[in-house]
Every structure is written in C-alpha cells, then in structure tokens.
Amino acid sequence: MKFKSVFDIIGPVMIGPSSSHTAGAARIGRVARDLFGRQPKWAKIHLYGSFAETYKGHSTDVAIVGGLLDYDTFDERIKTSFEEAQKVGMEFEFIPETGHVEHPNTARIVLGDDQAEMSLMGISIGGGKIEITELNGFPLRLSGEHPAILVVHDDRSGCIANVANCLYKYDINIGHMEVSRKEKGRMALMVIEVDQNVDKEVMDELAELPNITQVTRIAD
Amino acid sequence: MEPLFHNVRELVERAEKENKLISEIMIEQEIMITDRPREEVMKQMDRNLTVMEEAVEKGLKGVHSVSGLTGGDAVLLQKYMESGNSLSGDLLLDAVSKAVATNEVNAAMGTICATPTAGSAGVVPGTLFAVKNKLNPTREQMIRYLFTAGAFGFVVANNASISGAAGGCQAEVGSAAAMAAAAIVEMAGGTPQQSSEAFAITMKNMLGLVCDPVAGLVEVPCVKRNAMGAANSVVAADMALAGVTSRIPCDEVISAMYEIGQSMPSALRETAKGGLAATPTGKWLEAKIFGGAVVGSGQ
Numbered sequence: 194m195k196f197k198s199v200f201d202i203i204g205p206v207m208i209g210p211s212s213s214h215t216a217g218a219a220r221i222g223r224v225a226r227d228l229f230g231r232q233p234k235w236a237k238i239h240l241y242g243s244f245a246e247t248y249k250g251h252s253t254d255v256a257i258v259g260g261l262l263d264y265d266t267f268d269e270r271i272k273t274s275f276e277e278a279q280k281v282g283m284e285f286e287f288i289p290e291t292g293h294v295e296h297p298n299t300a301r302i303v304l305g306d307d308q309a310e311m312s313l314m315g316i317s318i319g320g321g322k323i324e325i326t327e328l329n330g331f332p333l334r335l336s337g338e339h340p341a342i343l344v345v346h347d348d349r350s351g352c353i354a355n356v357a358n359c360l361y362k363y364d365i366n367i368g369h370m371e372v373s374r375k376e377k378g379r380m381a382l383m384v385i386e387v388d389q390n391v392d393k394e395v396m397d398e399l400a401e402l403p404n405i406t407q408v409t410r411i412a413d
Numbered sequence: 414m415e416p417l418f419h420n421v422r423e424l425v426e427r428a429e430k431e432n433k434l435i436s437e438i439m440i441e442q443e444i445m446i447t448d449r450p451r452e453e454v455m456k457q458m459d460r461n462l463t464v465m466e467e468a469v470e471k472g473l474k475g476v477h478s479v480s481g482l483t484g485g486d487a488v489l490l491q492k493y494m495e496s497g498n499s500l501s502g503d504l505l506l507d508a509v510s511k512a513v514a515t516n517e518v519n520a521a522m523g524t525i526c527a528t529p530t531a532g533s534a535g536v537v538p539g540t541l542f543a544v545k546n547k548l549n550p551t552r553e554q555m556i557r558y559l560f561t562a563g564a565f566g567f568v569v570a571n572n573a574s575i576s577g578a579a580g581g582c583q584a585e586v587g588s589a590a591a592m593a594a595a596a597i598v599e600m601a602g603g604t605p606q607q608s609s610e611a612f613a614i615t616m617k618n619m620l621g622l623v624c625d626p627v628a629g630l631v632e633v634p635c636v637k638r639n640a641m642g643a644a645n646s647v648v649a650a651d652m653a654l655a656g657v658t659s660r661i662p663c664d665e666v667i668s669a670m671y672e673i674g675q676s677m678p679s680a681l682r683e684t685a686k687g688g689l690a691a692t693p694t695g696k697w698l699e700a701k702i703f704g705g706a707v708v709g710s711g712q
Contacts, residue, residue: 194416194419194571195570195571196567196570196571197416197446197447198443198446198447199439199442199443199458199560199563199564199567200443200457200458200461200563201567201570202528202529202562202563202566202567202570202575202592203458203461203526203527203528203529203537203559203560203562203563203566204461204526204527204528205526205527206460206461206464206524206525206526206527207524207525207526207527207531208522208523208524209518209519209520209521209522209523209524209525209531209534209631210519210520210522210531210532210630210631210632211530211531211532211631212527212529212530212531212532212534213530213576213577213578215531216527216531242578242679242684243578243682243683243684246629246683246684246685246686247626247629247683247684247685248629249629249703250626250628250629250630250631250685250702250703251629251630251631252522267524269524272522296579297578297579297679297682297683297684298576298578317576318576318579319529319530319570319574319575319576319578319579319584320527320529320530320570320575320576321527321530321531
C-alpha cells in the first residue's frame with residue numbers, strides 16, 4: 194500500500210496550486226536538504242516528464258527551492274523562496290530534461306557546498322506524496338515519512354550485523370531495510386527505516402563502527 | 414500492518430457487518446496504522462476542515478491568480494443565486510460556487526487542503542459547505558464527511574491513481590467528485606452500500622477526463638472542472654439515495670479508471686501539450702503569460 198494514512202488523501206495543507214508539482218516538489222527538496230544535513234550552497238535541479246513541461250506554471254521551481262531552504266508545504270515563504278535563497282547565499286539552476294523516466298513527475302537534485310556533494314532522485318506520486326528513488330547513484334525506496342538512517346559503508350561482512358546490533362542495543366525497531374552496492378567489495382549503502390527518532394548518541398556510535406564511512410539520519 | 418480494507422467491497426462489508434459508518438472504519442484504520450490516539454486523529458482532521466472553511470470564505474470574497482486566468486467566478490455565482498433566478502437550484506449552485514472559491518484560492522497560491530490533490534481540492538469542501546445548510550450537521554459529522562471521502566480516496570490512491578500526471582483529470586477531479594458523492598450519502602443518512610453506489614455513478618461519468626491545463630497552470634480548465642465535479646457528485650448522491658444502483662460494481666469502475674489512465678497519451682496527462690492546452694487560444698495564453706513567440710492570433 195503506497196498510501197497508508199487518510200491524511201495522504203485529505204491533506205496535506207499546502208500552498209497552491211498543485212499537490213504533486215508544488216507540495217510534492219517542496220517535499221523532495223526538503224528531504225534532499227535533510228539528507229545533506231545542512232544548508233547547501235548550490236543546487237542543480239534536473240526536471241523530467243510533466244515536471245519539465247509545466248514547472249513554471251505549477252511553481253515547482255519555487256517549491257523545490259523552498260524545500261531546500263527547509264520549508265514545509267504550507268510555509269508562506271515558499272512564494273518568495275528565490276529571494277530567500279539569495280539571502281542565505283544558495284545558488285540554484287533548473288535544467289528541464291527530455292530523457293524518458295519511469296515516473297512522469299521526477300526530479301534529480303545535485304547539491305553541495307565547499308565540503309561535500311550529493312545527488313538525489315525523487316518522484317512525486319500524487320496528492321503530495323513522494324518517494325526517493327536514488328541517492329548518490331544507489332537505487333532505493335524511501336517514503337520520507339518515517340525516521341530513517343542512511344549508512345554508507347564498505348561492502349564487508351559483519352557491517353550489517355554491527356549496525357543492527359547497535360540499534361538493538363538502543364531498542365530501536367527496524368521497520369524496513371535495504372542494502373545495495375555499486376560493485377562487489379566497494380562502496381555500499383544501507384537504508385534503514387525505523388519506528389523511533391534516532392538521537393545523536395546512537396548516530397555517533399554507528400559512525401564509530403568498523404568499515405562505516407558516513408551515517409546520516411532523516412528525522413520524522 | 415494490513416489495512417482494514419483494500420477495496421470498496423471490503424470497506425462496505427466491514428461497515429455493514431460491524432454496523433458502523435464508513436467514516437468510523439476509516440478512523441479506526443487510521444488509529445491502527447499510525448498508532449495515534451483517536452483524539453489526535455480527529456483533531457488533525459478538524460484542522461484540515463478549518464483550512465477548507467477559510468479557503469472557501471476567502472474565495473467567496475473574491476481572489477485572482479497572478480496570471481489573471483482565473484478568479485472572481487465564485488463571487489459571480491453567489492450574486493446570481495441571490496437574484497433568485499437560478500435554474501439548477503440554490504444547493505447545487507452553492508456547491509459549485511464554493512468548489513470554485515477553493516480552487517480560485519489554490520490558483521492564487523493561497524493555502525488549501527489537498528483533497529485528494531490541490532487541483533481537485535474544491536469538490537469535497539464545496540459540496541460539504543453547501544449540503545451543510547440543508548442537513549445541519551454537527552462539527553463531528555462534518556469531520557466524518559472528510560473521513561468518508563478519505564476512505565474512498567484511499568482505495569483509489571492505492572488501487573488506481575489520484576495523480577493527473579499518471580491518470581489524467583479523471584484521477585483527480587473524478588476521484589474527488591466520487592469521494593464527495595459517497596460522503597454526501599453518509600451525511601444524508603444513506604447506507605454504506607448507497608455511498609458505494611454514489612461513488613460508482615459519479616466516477617463512471619468522469620471516466621476518460623483528460624488533464625490538459627492551459628500553460629501548465631492549475632487554472633484552465635481545472636477550476637471549472639471542480640465546479641462540474643461538485644454538481645456531478647450532488648446529483649449522483651441524490652440518485653443513490655433514491656435507490657438507483659450502478660450495474661458495474663464500484664471496484665471495477667476504479668479498475669476501469671486506472672486502465673484508461675494507463676492508455677492515455679502523455680500529451681493528455683498534465684504535460685500541457687494536448688487538449689485545451691494545445692488549442693490556438695490555449696497556446697496564445699501560454700505565450701502571453703510566459704513570454705516567448707506568440708503562434709497564431711488566438712483571441
């Protein structure tokens with residue numbers, strides 16, 4: 194079931210005009226910012242399908258930038274997000290693409306600052322609901338509705354067990370988990386959706402585990 | 414966790430067996446799935462209802478979009494009703510004007526509650542605040558109206574689509590109108606089965622509706638499609654309450670909607686490339702709003 198809550202149907206409360214192209218777009222931007230962990234300094238936003246054709250009319254552009262500034266779907270500042278971005282010194286560029294994608298409302302956001310760069314692909318599946326389908330080239334399914342932990346690690350045995358054990362120690366239940374790698378023995382990614390928010394103590398402990406490169410959380 | 418219902422048949426059967434309203438089944442499922450207390454779930458819907466109320470009020474005072482394509486029609490309709498000359502009747506026109514009011518606010522980048530989407534956000538509140546004057550519901554019954562609409566929308570979203578880009582306008586205004594019809598029936602004291610008939614009758618008459626927004630804006634024809642969606646749902650609710658049934662069961666109508674959406678060309682699914690968006694006037698308006706070459710005279 195893609196849609197779990199009645200408030201996916203009667204909701205969200207949002208700034209118009211389009212739930213998929215405005216509210217969903219804002220949410221994709223906001224998840225990207227959450228995953229990056231801080232205010233990015235620049236963003237390149239590639240739009241596909243209906244997003245590419247109608248982004249100006251639907252205010253998809255101001256919504257994504259609003260999301261990158263951490264605004265919720267009902268935040269009035271979405272309307273003036275371009276000006277707000279200038280104030281915090283974030284540069285952005287929109288690139289409408291013609292290539293075929295699986296879902297008509299798809300955005301790829303590449304963002305970064307002086308220290309790091311990240312890329313994320315998100316789709317807006319209707320009524321403001323979104324899914325994150327790719328992170329730094331790794332395919333994944335992330336609803337963005339539960340707290341989640343992303344662990345970048347070396348593809349070695351024991352990594353997954355160590356992470357699971359650590360979460361068990363803090364009594365954190367795993368609701369959904371995916372592991373993927375680009376190549377055997379190289380970089381791999383764990384995506385773990387959990388039932389509770391994960392505090393800093395746990396994150397620090399996860400980061401200290403052997404063969405772990407990076408740990409990021411997405412709060413609820 | 415498994416939901417209490419996967420389709421309309423299961424929803425109606427459960428309501429009948431447990432002798433409960435459809436809204437009650439939806440509330441129980443929400444409590445179960447999200448593990449939140451009833452009070453909190455009811456409160457959140459109450460807040461959504463307030464957002465809807467405020468949007469209707471704002472729209473009835475008169476708003477205009479940045480593009481200038483839409484706005485002011487809700488006011489025209491209310492004035493016309495006051496003249497006492499309306500042919501289709503005050504309740505129907507009231508529903509239509511309040512649906513228009515909501516979508517005019519949406520087009521003007523105002524705050525609305527998506528039901529099930531922003532482009533189709535007018536139908537459910539429009540009908541609710543019109544039927545309210547006839548049925549005098551309590552605040553709780555109004556909140557329940559939204560849960561009933563939500564229960565049917567939940568089935569559509571999971572078994573078909575509520576996205577215009579995926580399924581055309583039939584998936585958006587079509588779903589909204591059918592959801593509203595089912596909710597009107599419950600508020601008027603009809604049975605869960607009658608809600609399902611009203612849903613099916615409405616959706617059948619929305620099948621095939623394409624998503625062809627002029628200039629890609631959620632304005633033309635979206636605002637007026639909400640108007641007619643509202644009218645459709647009030648009439649279908651009356652038909653179901655009169656005992657009229659749908660020969661094609663509700664779930665099969667939903668499947669048909671999905672299949673039609675799948676076979677709809679991309680030009681007619683929210684890309685602003687076909688239908689009304691591709692008419693000479695549609696093109697002319699697009700060029701006028703966004704600049705660029707004006708092809709043809711249009712107007």
